[in-house]
Amino acid sequence: MAMTDVAHDAVDYVRPAEIAEEELYHPKTWLGKYVFSQDAKIIALQYSMTAMAVGLIALVLSVLMRLQLGFPSVFSFITPDAYIQFVTMHGMIMVIYLLTALFLGGFGNYLIPLMVGARDMVFPYVNMISYWVYLFAVLLLLASFFVPGGPTGAGWTLYPPQTILPGTPGADWGILLMLISLGFFVIGFTMGGLNYVVTVLQARTRGMTLMRMPLTVWAIFTATVLALFAFPALLVSAVMMTLDSVLGTSFFMPAIVSMGQTLDHSGGSPVLFQHLFWFFGHPEVYIVALPAFGIISELISVHARKNIFGYRLMVWAIVVIGGLSFVVWAHHMYVSGMNPYFGFFFATTTLIIAVPTAIKVYNWVLTLWRGNIRLTVPMLFAIAFVFTFINGGLTGIFLGNVIVDVPLSDTYFVVAHFHMVMAVSPVLAVFGAVYHWYPKITGRMLNETLGKFHFWVTFIGLYCIYYPMHYLGILGVPRRYYANGVTDFIPESAQSLNAGISIAAIIVASTQLVFLYNLAVSATRGKPAGDNPWGATTLEWQTATTPPSHGNFGKELPLVYRWAYDYSVPGAKEDFIPQNVPASSDTGDVR
């Protein structure tokens, strides 16, 4: 590794540009600026708002599910069919259409060009198309609420054969819309994803070596690479399932007698679908988790006024986790009927992932250690993220260790685990990130009192929802049940617990309205933020204007002289030194 690639260096000289910069195309109409915009920042907002809108629908669906679970048979419009339709749409929307779109399309678009010192994404036009294809996918998905039979109720995993058989709601139209929508999502994502990868590799400003990039960029970059490899598996399985459904092929369909009717299918393999789905599905977990990791690293470092601990190890951990995420997929299938000897391999690879993941947690906590911690709203969310992620990560060890998974799989333990690790934690990271970068996006601060109220109810509420849920799973309560009915091993008290969880869920869900209100009102009435309200080092805070204009950095692109985490450098005047400040212009920080 060359000297300049050492993480925490600072230099005085950056090589001059070899080619002159090309002027961006600046739109002249309102429509071109704000609707069919090619500016990554506008596209980021379009992605974010669409994702949050559709996420709100999924949130309402989860409240409806909780109403049924907490108070069975009270709400007559929640039929068994409606219930599993809610389950399915809630899961798919949250994982794909909210979290993936928000982290990559939203934060990726906004932060990558700004943080690496680029004027925009390298293919702005393709970037714009990416959003419109995503929007189309969302509309197709939502259309399934209005077709005969309603949306599919096959569970977000869409396991055949039931997905396309009459015993499952939405087996005619709902599932087709879902599959086609997923296809368009993948196409739209691929356009955006190629942009993010090429921008990171080719459009960094001078001096921004890979090992000087903020961890947020490393994380979103790695997540995008994962997605580019993983989503094709989803696409082909969606195509094959569509063919099974429409043309009567038998990729996933064996010989079946369904509801007394012998079907024409034969020879297909339902387990093959599961392999394809999880070959996509497990990396998908990290497509959501890695950006959260990166954002949290940023937030903790900035607000603890301390360099991120073990930067290089953090980068390697991201890359290693990303790589390993492709060889663990069958830990979702320990009881699927696949060859049981696979269990040895996949349990081992899965538990190996615990090591780099634990390193990330240690380094976050060690960044707090001997820091100078400002408990701003973003920092509160970041610490809550670490807390819930530790919890969710550890229960992953239960489920990854094949024999321990056997009694727990398909129970509420699984529901509690994956919500803690890929719903609660990433969502806390999203909130932290919004409170952190909102001042850059709008030029105004979010209201802090409302922010703290939002934080406390959300954090404690979510923990009260999901922590006890693990114990229902250990007891053996199966997931995806409309009602537990008369079941000897489930005591009455479990129903009281369910009612309590539902009440907590309703409180947490309604508190999100406070957040939305804060977002809306602070945009015009918030305290003016200035260019760098947190005293952060990374380039997005060093722009000439806030919010940044088209082209991000005004006349001159910033040059990068140091890594992204020069906080509290001994002898320096301030407790942070921006990346674009040369080594000699500050006192005593030369190392």
Added chain:
Amino acid sequence: MVLAIILVLLVVGSVLFHFLSPWYLTPIASNWDFIDDTLTITFIVCGFVFVVINLFMAYCVYRYRYRKDRRAEYEPENKRMEWWLTVFTTVGVIAMLAPGLFVWAKYVEVPEDARLVEAVGQQWKWSYRYPGVDGILGTVDIRHVDGNNPFGMNPDDPNGQDDVLVSGPEIHLPLGSPVKMLLRSKDVLHDFYVPQIRAKMDLVPGMITYFWFTPTRAGRYDVLCAELCGSGHYSMRSHMVLEEESAFNAWLETQPTFADTQVVKVASAGGSLVEQGQQVAESQGCIGCHSIDGSPGVGPTWKGLAGRTETLADGSTVVVDDEYLMESITAPNASLVAGYPPIMPPYQLDEGTMAALIAYLNSL
């Protein structure tokens, strides 16, 4: 300060909840104590890490809270500490993985003397098949399935003639001897799940899956489906009765063989017509979708059904009489009640069975 206190409270609360909450593993009824032991080891290691890291974080939040006159320490890396933490984590992971794989090796090796029993799943009922005196299960094929041969037995296979077929709501097993459960599905994925046994496995149409266990504690346990299988997933129930060998053998004797089912065509004799009807309803899985107590289900409840006026999907109304009931059983989608999906399969029942079922329906 507040945050540090809350973090400590959440850690303490979580640990207390673990020990004090009434919800934990059901009493085990099989030989898989090893699974419970591995779970306990995992709880100890993970619980330790959870408590230590979070308390340390709470300490940092309190001890290093912001002060204007203080600077954070500047220490980009600490190789020694990073190595120690990596090694420590690796040891912890091995401590959990090694016993896990050791038990898994037992789980995948079925004892050679294990008794074969087959569980068959379909939307939304369980049925079971035992090998007859020859100890061999006859061959089956999904193409042989029809109203008179719900198991899809190969009628030409001599090994299958003495197979014992149990369409009823119970599977019985003797204590103390290992059982290899063969799992077969006629339609979609299911999962044979008895919490007290710990072991479970999916049923996959097109292939036979399996797992094994040794029943150790007498009792009657819930059998559930643990893999989403459509509208009636939550009501796909049955019971597992674990009992002494002698009681088991006596029970098995009362169950019909495949050859019997091809000759005798009446619902199991004995009892009044209504009682016979109730048995039919249970063995055919009707009650998976139709509740008998008025609670909502996949299909309309049977409580008070006879004589009720139902609105049909086409908007017309019908008074439920024997004729309508019969039509709804033999051709369910012809006059569908409004608000329910057309998913019930047609049932071909012989005259006696049908009469018993209708009598039962009228009694509710």
